[in-house]
Amino acid sequence: MEILKEEFTVSYSVKFALVRSSASGSFEGNDYSPSVRLISQNVYEVENSKTDNIDDSLQIATFKIECPDNETAGKVAKSIKDRIKKGEVLHFAGSLPNDSKVIKIITPYDTFLSDNIAIAKTEFKEDKKAK
Numbered sequence: 110m111e112i113l114k115e116e117f118t119v120s121y122s123v124k125f126a127l128v129r130s131s132a133s134g135s136f137e138g139n140d141y142s143p144s145v146r147l148i149s150q151n152v153y154e155v156e157n158s159k160t161d162n163i164d165d166s167l168q169i170a171t172f173k174i175e176c177p178d179n180e181t182a183g184k185v186a187k188s189i190k191d192r193i194k195k196g197e198v199l200h201f202a203g204s205l206p207n208d209s210k211v212i213k214i215i216t217p218y219d220t221f222l223s224d225n226i227a228i229a230k231t232e233f234k235e236d237k238k239a240k
Contacts, residue, residue, distance in 0.1 A: 121172065121212070123149050123199045130186035132179040143182040145189065145218075146211075147172040147199075172203060174214045174221065185221050 126147035133143045148171050155166040176182040192199065201216035 118202050118215075119205060121170075121201055121203050121214075123147060123172070123201075125149060125193060126172070126189075128186050128190045128193070130182045132182065143176045143179045145174040145176060145182050145186045145221075147174075147189065169210075170206075170212060171210060172201075172212045172214050174216075174218050176218045181218065185218050188221050 126149040129146045129148070131141065131144050131146065134141055148169065150170070151168045153166045153168065154163045156162075157164045174185060176185055189199065199221075201214050201220070203215055204213040206212050
């Protein structure tokens with residue numbers, strides 16, 4: 110994707126995600142390029158006035174990183190999984206969700222392969238208690 114005029118950017122931070130690599134292929138006449146998808150969620154409490162209860166609400170975000178070939182998609186997925194296992198938070202730029210609610214990551218795929226990716230190590234309260 111080539112940005113012709115950039116008047117705003119959307120920054121995302123992901124603490125945890127399911128990571129899936131997808132090979133190139135076609136389905137029902139549509140060609141698909143290799144990519145990596147990150148599926149992450151937030152849980153909110155929402156008042157349900159009809160039942161007088163506080164319900165849990167789930168918001169799922171799917172992020173897509175386009176890759177040049179299948180092998181690179183595998184390497185990007187492995188790198189991201191390794192970073193998440195280490196407790197690193199991924200920071201990247203992306204689009205707004207499309208009609209399929211998929212967010213296209215604008216940060217170049219090779220950024221996720223380098224050690225220079227903008228990351229932050231986060232320690233959660235639960236982890237501190239366990240020490």
